[in-house]
Amino acid sequence: MDELSNIISDGITYFSVWHCLTVEDDESAQALNRYRGLFLPTKVAMQNMALMQFAKVFDRHHKAISLRNLLLAAKGNREQLTPHITEEDLQNIENGIDTSDNLLSRLKCYRDQRLAHHDSFITKDSPIFYGEMQTLMKDTVSMYNALRVGHKRGVVTYEHLVTEVERHTSKVVQLVREDRERAIQKLKDIEKEESISDLA
Numbered sequence: 572m573d574e575l576s577n578i579i580s581d582g583i584t585y586f587s588v589w590h591c592l593t594v595e596d597d598e599s600a601q602a603l604n605r606y607r608g609l610f611l612p613t614k615v616a617m618q619n620m621a622l623m624q625f626a627k628v629f630d631r632h633h634k635a636i637s638l639r640n641l642l643l644a645a646k647g648n649r650e651q652l653t654p655h656i657t658e659e660d661l662q663n664i665e666n667g668i669d670t671s672d673n674l675l676s677r678l679k680c681y682r683d684q685r686l687a688h689h690d691s692f693i694t695k696d697s698p699i700f701y702g703e704m705q706t707l708m709k710d711t712v713s714m715y716n717a718l719r720v721g722h723k724r725g726v727v728t729y730e731h732l733v734t735e736v737e738r739h740t741s742k743v744v745q746l747v748r749e750d751r752e753r754a755i756q757k758l759k760d761i762e763k764e765e766s767i768s769d770l771a
Contacts, residue, residue, distance in 0.1 A: 572719055574636045575628065576727050579715060582624030586708055587733050589617040591740035593701070599744055602751040610747075619686055622699065626682040628711055629668065629675050638715060639668065645718060656721030667714045674703050 592614040594600050603610040630637040645653040646661050653661065668675070677697040716726040 572641065572722055575638065575641060575715065576719075578624055578627050578636065579711060579727075580729065580732060582621055582628065582711075583708060583729050583732055584736055585617045585621035585624060586704065587736040588740050589614060589621055590701075590705075591737055591744065592617065594744065598751075599748055602748040603744065605751055606747065621704065622678060623682060623686050625704065625707060625711065626678050626686075628715075629671075629678075638664075638711070638718070641718060642668070645721065653718065653721030655724050656717070660717060660721060664714050664717050667710060671707055671710060674699070674707060 592603070592610060594603060627635065628638050631639055633640065642661065642664055646658075646665075649658065649661065677699055680697065681699055712727075712729055719726055
């Protein structure tokens with residue numbers, strides 16, 4: 572359970588950085604574009620790592636530390652592994668996984684064909700959208716904590732992690748914006764001085 576929590580934490584961290592680097596205002600976009608050699612690959616890397624981590628969370632391989640496998644173990648030995656919840660609670664978690672089955676299938680294909688390996692032929696092109704991943708992230712935390720409550724009556728909160736990552740990443744974006752603004756102001760000052768010099 573603790574190791575799965577670490578996988579989820581990493582996924583949330585990567586997702587949050589990806590979110591903060593997906594700026595919508597023109598000023599921030601232009602500021603980051605000045606250093607696109609850093610920020611563009613960082614954004615792509617954070618996106619790919621977020622997808623990879625959440626693919627791990629739902630991995631079907633029998634050796635994987637995944638929500639599916641922990642749920643399977645819990646259903647097989649509920650009295651010892653999840654004594655604090657009912658069979659119905661476990662079924663609700665499974666139903667939650669099943670609800671996301673289409674996205675999880677696309678996520679697995681992308682992980683297998685582009686992230687873990689880079690296949691020369693893609694069987695199908697099924698995009699994975701940001702909003703879908705945002706919903707999956709929230710649902711994952713909910714399902715994980717439902718299982719954790721059944722195991723040891725405790726939950727893990729990830730809000731502080733999101734807050735810290737968003738605060739730090741946003742601060743970097745702000746510093747880059749301020750750097751751009753100073754550069755623009757410097758050019759304006761030079762142009763003004765040259766204009767005055769020409770008039771003299």
